[in-house]
Amino acid sequence: MWRVPRQLCVHFARGSRLSGPWNRPAAFMSTLLINQAQYAWLKELGLREENEGVYNGSWGGRGEVITTYCPANNEPIARVRQASMADYEETVKKAREAWRVWAEVPAPKRGEIVRQIGDALRENIQKLGNLVSLEMGKILVEGVGEVQEYVDICDYAVGLSRMIGGPILPSETCKHVKISDQDPCFIKYVIVEVSWEMPICRWQNTFLFLASMVRSALSRKGAPTTSLISVAVTKIIAKVLEDNQLPGAICSLTCGGADIGTAMAKDERVNLLSFTGSTQVGKQVALMVQERFGNVSLETGQQEPMLAFEDADLSLVVPSALFAAVGTAGQRCTTARRLFLHESIHDEVVNRLKKAYAQIRVGNPWDSNVLYGPLHTKQAVSMFLGAVEQAEKEGGTVVYGGKVMDRPGNYVEPTIVTGLAHNASIAHTETFAPILYVFKFKNEEEVFAWNNEVKQGLSSSIFTKDLGRIFRWLGPKGSDCGIVNVNIPTSGAEIGGAFGM
Template sequence: MGSPGRGVGRYFSRSRERAHAALPGLSMWRVPRQLCAHFARGSQLSGLWSRPAAFMSTLLINQAQYAWLKELGLREENEGVYNGSWGGRGEVITTYCPANNEPIARVRQASVADYEETVKKAREAWKVWAEVPAPKRGEIVRQIGDALREKIQILGSLVSLEMGKILVEGVGEVQEYVDVCDYAVGLSRMIGGPILPSERPGHVLIEQWNPVGLVGIITAFNFPVAVYGWNNAIAMICGNICLWKGAPTTSLISVAVTKIIAKVLEDNQLPGAICSLTCGGADIGTAMAKDERVNLLSFTGSTQVGKQVALMVQERFGRSLLELGGNNAIVAFEDADLSLVVPSALFAAVGTAGQRCTTARRLFLHESIHDEVVNRLKKAYAQIRVGNPWDSDVLYGPLHTKQAVNMFLGAVEEAKKEGGTVVYGGKVMDRPGNYVEPTIVTGLAHNASIAHTETFAPILYAFKFKNEEEVFAWNNEVKQGLSSSIFTKDLGRIFRWLGPKGSDCGIVNVNIPTSGAEIGGAFGGEKHTGGGRESGSDAWKQYMRRSTCTINYSKDLPLAQGIKFQ
């Protein structure tokens, strides 16, 4: 996923402050850099990330330097099922730190029997939760946001440890959840439909919105907190109960977040199953997709898996909310301000090591500025501070898994075979963990197969274009339609870009990167991105069902088409 992830300025000078720090809703800009630096200095984690494997023979959670994990309620083996009580009878898995591939702790996943029990308890909990007035539900969500605030630094540190993103992004991702909670509190007093005039005397039409019931939430590894937050906070104020299955490789984060929420529900004497958790793999995900008791399934992940999920849900005429892949483009015209283009392309392509769904993977440059922009980008890439995610000065961390490294290498080789030239990067870094060089490739055809393939890695394909018509078509020719951005000063071109013949994406930007959406707008994309919308605007409607209600408050009964029964 990709809405979270702010901080263009941080990819250059240490002294350069983030330009958008005061903008509401841009959560990750607002995390004070000093706070992260203070935590890094105050912890005992410095240096551990690059220690040889021979010195890391035990689980990290058992080492004194990682004792802070226990402040989140984590231990050597954790129960991965919550439905009012903790349990789990499935497979025990181990999660690893991407920065050194050392084991962190273990999680016992859900069995199919655990899933069945959890769904039953969740549906019972809904009977209680649906009776709570929406503003009161908003109060509970406010308390969840406050509880997350109290743990924001330590939970963000876990995100950095288990997912691999840099600390400021890990903390900022938790802030994203907090911000959505704040947003949802206000929304809890505003959701509802209009009262409509009736053509019949003594009648009124009301649009009534009710919760769908049980919302299943399947999230991906790249934003293991924020995406759940978008869904959970909005679904809760709408009157739904939630069943969460996070990515197996970030199971500790799922457990830690659920423990925070469970405490709030317990303190308010509400059923814990309102926010249930079933850690697991494909068996649990398949069960959720096929289960008619799951009234809405929100799925975030790859287009390939998302298609399978959509077909299973559609088979039972269920509802799904899909947030899938993106093959996003930045377009820079000859009149573009290059002082905006270069840092925007850098941030969008390299942030989170290229593992956002809004990552810029294609860079279309007018032929008159192509060489200059590529050269500037190469110099900017050389300044990126690579290192341990825990270091507050580091701006680029590892890929999430070894498999991702192999995918990166495969994509680089394929780009070469198709005629591309690697002008920067292209190799695995010689250091512990899953580090690869951020990479720029030029010389490919705009419709090269590899350029039309989303690779979750920091590979940027740069192309030359001649005119507006062709580059607008090139932007739209990929199967996904998530995010896009244009850089120009031409007002007419800007509005053509925003219009029906312009970008066909769900996020259409001007003079900013493809990453960094605000929570107040609906987030999502078109075509193979899935069509779902989360977070702001009227995305709350996805979590509710609508009824049109006609009320006769007169003593007459005018029938349709003027029919009269004598």
Template sequence: MGKILVEGVGEVQEYVDICDYAVGLSRMIGGPILPSERPGHALIEQWNPVGLVGIITAFNFPVAVYGWNNAIAMICGNACLWKGAPTTSLISVAVTKIIAKVLEDNKLPGAICSLTCGGADIGTAMAKDEQVNLLSFTGSTQVGKQVALMVQERFGRSLLELGGNNAIIAFEDADLSLVVPSALFAAVGTAGQRCTTARRLFLHESIHDEVVNRLTKAYAQIRVGNPWDANVLYGPLHTKQAVSMFLGAVEEAKKEGGTVVYGGKVMDRPGNYVEPTIVTGLDHSASIVHTETFAPILYVFKFKNEDEVFAWNNEVKQGLSSSIFTKDLGRIFRWLGPKGSDCGIVNVNIPTSGAEIGGAFVPSTTVRTFLWPKESSFSKSALCRPFKSFRHCCNSSEEEGNES
């Protein structure tokens, strides 16, 4: 899909890391034993496998996203049926073969983790099939809504990880040596094709011009080329359709009053390469700003005070990731509090992209403390006994018995 070498290697390592996390979690997947209101009885909370877990993943993380779901589902005793993105089917096949070999080497049937390849028709069948006890979907908000309705129609269970319209906020006291590389990494990493990619950059009016100047110079130094080259930092977009969406968004930004200060064009080279792009001069409420474009376009804005910029951060429909750069401890706690960011990932002095294993991307339906609010997810939470998503609960009141 055009991911550069270091990111591809890192993604495979992430699958390994989530497996390590899952192994540790496997010792903690029981329920509590509580005193019962009945004399001489105990109340036992028992968690059992749900059965078959359907996993539908997107093109941008064809290994890691499956790992987040598959590893937890397996240690909870479930079988998995995976449908990867049609454009990354070879990756799905390779991963499935590795898993099957490991299972068979350990005297387990390789079919515990099965794979089906295809398009939307396969995904629709999985969403509607009552034999799929839990469906985990990663993809766009638009498709996620359709999946949710199909699963809900049969009163099924679903986990949805959807889109993001993520913002970085830099205040007047921010360390610019952190802000500039963080904004660049978050905006152009994976060519802007991450759910946690920074789409919006809010700069205090006192540092706006300086940061834009530094960022423009940094963009000019990005090494573009063949993703297999270890020195390359920026690869192509996924498909020609993605290039068309990029160009459409740039033109719409211009129509709404934006100025392209860097990039905005298709590169003159083979492949789906586009220039990483910076746009200034738009109003924070512009329709294109509120549209998630899966491409390396960064919209930059000036702000005057904390109240207005916190409100701007929260005004989009998605609630995935956000980041603030400041040295003010009081402001940091306000950012983390009820009047701050309404996102599930609320970072401080680091980029919006990336997530902790065992924190973000670990779902739980029972706890219902949503990690990613609004249109970014359904039934996702962090560090809240994540195995609960992949098991079902029953409560048993049992007589304690007589002492011998």
């Protein structure tokens, strides 16, 4: 089941639009983090002060120039020149040409290319992890883990390269046989609107490597606010393709805004479009793709629940809730946002959570001792404050946090809200921030119903020792979420096997 979140990152980036390089003051050039000695490793990834944001076998970009910022201090890192519509047209044409070459490569050899990509990522795992922390704001261990997951997906896809096939089925007609085979979609486009994680990593990379296995070419448009990550990873992939005398447009990149995204959605040459972003924008994308009878895959929206019953092991509940609600500063698609506690354990769990929240180590995300970093943008901070205010208007009580931290960057306090009605509108509205809404429940029937009353349904967790209840939870009258967890958090670091791989 696919669902996801977020407001258009494109508009965030436009606020930082710059004019051409010929009239930029030298003082601004020197303030870029990429020019500071402690960030010299950025250049080892092939990044420069101004980077080309289009790759289709060669690098270019004739669109506007945007600046990406470090959310820990809001200082500019570097700039990326995005795609123009002419760049997009050229990239689609080259992708179709590249597909003709790629489709002739045997699957095991395609798997060998993916293996080389995985090895190249392994060699750069620390630098890429640092870049995720610097540009997105994830703590370092999560940034490195993001890249490791990318590597793991490569390994998974390599194995598939020698297993792809289809069944041979008995025919109802004499002297006939029915054979099923995997055929490519020619061009698959991935749009990542969200900027809270490595734009071409995790589940969307399923499409990159599975597309490779079934002979499809793949193009991507990452989130504008994390354009440097898109460029750095594409450089690694491009080198592998070029070293093997393969067209780079097999895996192309078009950094851009809403105009590029709209063109992708409406383009009949794009056979499958995969979108990760807000539900609002996802609906618009789906309608545009379906209007031309195209194929679309969406991950749009979530409001993850955790349920803890009276027999739950609280030594599991408290750290799990902390990890799921506060990890990545509440900016995961699997972040826990609703915690349902049986009335007999409610007060104790809330008190334990408050003590645990008070011990969270806050700081620069690239510091290995830090467990909690910033929100990705200033706009995310505003959305956090708006959600806290709305929760209080609807009868909620902030028992921990609720404020912006007095320090540089986009830091907010991890927040716990109690006293809301289970069907309060704010509790059903996703806010990409570390806000946990806590509710009391009396019995299994009512809390199962509350779990399912939101429109979103990605991941859910239950904490209990009752095996009968666990199987009822897993059954048709239990959780309606696509991922169901038992005695573990809603979030974790697995490859996207549960996401349709």
